[in-house]
Amino acid sequence: VNTLSIKDDNLIGDNTDGVGLVRDLTINHQVSIKDKRVLLLGAGGASRGVISPLIEQAPINITIANRTVSKAHELANVFDDLGAIHGCGFSDLAGENFDIIINATAAGLDGKVPELPKGIINKSTVCYDMMYSNKPTAFVRYTQQSGAEKSFDGLGMLVEQAAESFYIWRGVRPETLSVIEALRL
Numbered sequence: 001v002n003t004l005s006i007k008d009d010n011l012i013g014d015n016t017d018g019v020g021l022v023r024d025l026t027i028n029h030q031v032s033i034k035d036k037r038v039l040l041l042g043a044g045g046a047s048r049g050v051i052s053p054l055i056e057q058a059p060i061n062i063t064i065a066n067r068t069v070s071k072a073h074e075l076a077n078v079f080d081d082l083g084a085i086h087g088c089g090f091s092d093l094a095g096e097n098f099d100i101i102i103n104a105t106a107a108g109l110d111g112k113v114p115e116l117p118k119g120i121i122n123k124s125t126v127c128y129d130m131m132y133s134n135k136p137t138a139f140v141r142y143t144q145q146s147g148a149e150k151s152f153d154g155l156g157m158l159v160e161q162a163a164e165s166f167y168i169w170r171g172v173r174p175e176t177l178s179v180i181e182a183l184r185l
Contacts, residue, residue: 002049003165014168017046018053020161021102021130021154026057028156028177031126033057036099040064041114043071043087046104046130051075055083063098065090067105067114093117101148103129103139113142121146130154156180 001013025031038059040047043066054062061084066072072087079085094117101121105114108131121127127143132155136144143151159176167173 002161003168005168014165015049016161016164016168017157018050019164020157020159021050021128022053022057023160023164023176024152024154024156025100025126025128028160028180029126029150029152031100031150033059033100035060037097038062039093039096039098039101039120040104041090041102041116042066042104042106043068043075044104044106047075048078050102050104051079051085052082055079055085059083059100061085063088063093063096065093065114090115091117093120096120097122098125101125101127101143103127103131108137108139111138113138121148123147124149127151128154130157132158155183159183 001015003014003016005012033054034057036059038054040062043064047064064072064076064087067090069089076085076087097120107114108129121143125148127148129137129139131137132153137153140151140153159180163174163176
C-alpha cells in the first residue's frame with residue numbers, strides 16, 4: 001500500500017505502482033503489453049505491486065525470475081488465478097526471449113544488474129528499469145549495450161503513480177508529461 005484514502009468512513013489502502021508502470025509504458029512510451037511475453041525480474045514488494053495491473057493488459061504470459069527461485073514460484077502462485085504466470089530462477093531464462101523485460105530488483109541500488117543469460121535481450125525487446133536516475137541506470141546501460149530496441153528508467157512510473165494517488169484523493173488526474181520533462185532537465 002502506498003496510498004491511503006477514506007471512503008464511507010472506511011480506510012482504503014491502494015498500491016498505485018502498477019498503474020504508474022502501465023501508464024508510463026503504454027501512454028508515455030507507446031508500448032503495448034497486450035499479447036506480449038513479459039519478464040519481471042525480482043520477486044519482492046516492487047514486483048508484487050505491479051503484477052495485477054500488468055495482467056490486466058492481457059500479455060501472453062508473465063515470467064517472474066528471481067535469484068531465490070522459491071520466492072519467484074511463491075509470488076507467481078499468488079497471482080496464477082489471474083492469468084498465465086510462472087516463476088523461475090535467472091539461469092532458467094537461457095534460450096528464452098521476451099518482448100518486455102521489467103527490472104524490479106534492488107541490484108541497481110548498488111549499480112549492479114541481475115545475472116541474466118546472454119541472448120534474452122534482442123533488437124525487438126523493450127526494457128524497463130523501475131529505478132531512475134539523472135543518468136542512465138546500470139540496467140538501462142546494460143540493456144542498451146545488449147541491443148534492446150528501447151530502454152527506459154522508472155521516472156515516469158514515479159510520476160504516474162503519484163498522479164494516480166492524486167486522482168484517488170481528488171478525483172482529478174494531473175497532466176504528467178510536462179512534469180516528467182521538467183524532472184529530466
